[in-house]
Amino acid sequence: MTIRQTNPPFMSGVPELLVLRLLARQEMYGYELVKAVRVVTSEAIRLGEGVIYPVLHGLERNGSLSARRKAVNGRTRVYYSVTPTGQQRLDRLAGEWERIKNGIQSVLESPQNA
Template sequence: MAQSNPPFMSGVPELLLLRLLQQQEMYGYDLVRAIRRVTGEAISLGEGVIYPILHSLERNGSLKSKRKPVGGRTRVYYSLTRKGRDRLDQLQNDWRRIQGGITTALETPSNA
């Protein structure tokens, strides 16, 4: 039976956040800038959009957070957990499957 497509567009911020946090721990402002940078400005999340997603990912165990004093301010840094790495693998596989399917559809002549 064919796998059903996940709501992949709504999962894009989650995928990008997990991917970035796989490389290093980061805080909110840093993450918004990094997403713009790594997607070549193709994806630009609203400044406040990521916090509900970060908290939600932390709640389900995909991320952990810790407060760090930096330059007289206390920042909340997020990092990936083992569960988060598994979730990232799953999202990456879903994304590649969908991307492959769309590429195939676009390359198939429309009268086929």
């Protein structure tokens, strides 16, 4: 029984990139991130909690984020910030995005027929 190994889809990991980038700017908690993504992208991108929280947990697990709990108004918030490892990951993802974006752009800008 051999395990079939597939690469992740070439456009994936953008939510991760966005989360890392926002957290590099400023420490935030999950629910805040959900709203920040909508606001900063002018509603162009809306990531629900079903996306954000799993991403946060994954990034924390692999050492890209560190978390600290903080009680505010009787509620608990989990604030995340980017570790040095996370900064490396952010740099790498940003570079990949740049390549992909430029690739797509060069297709879109290719001269049209008609």
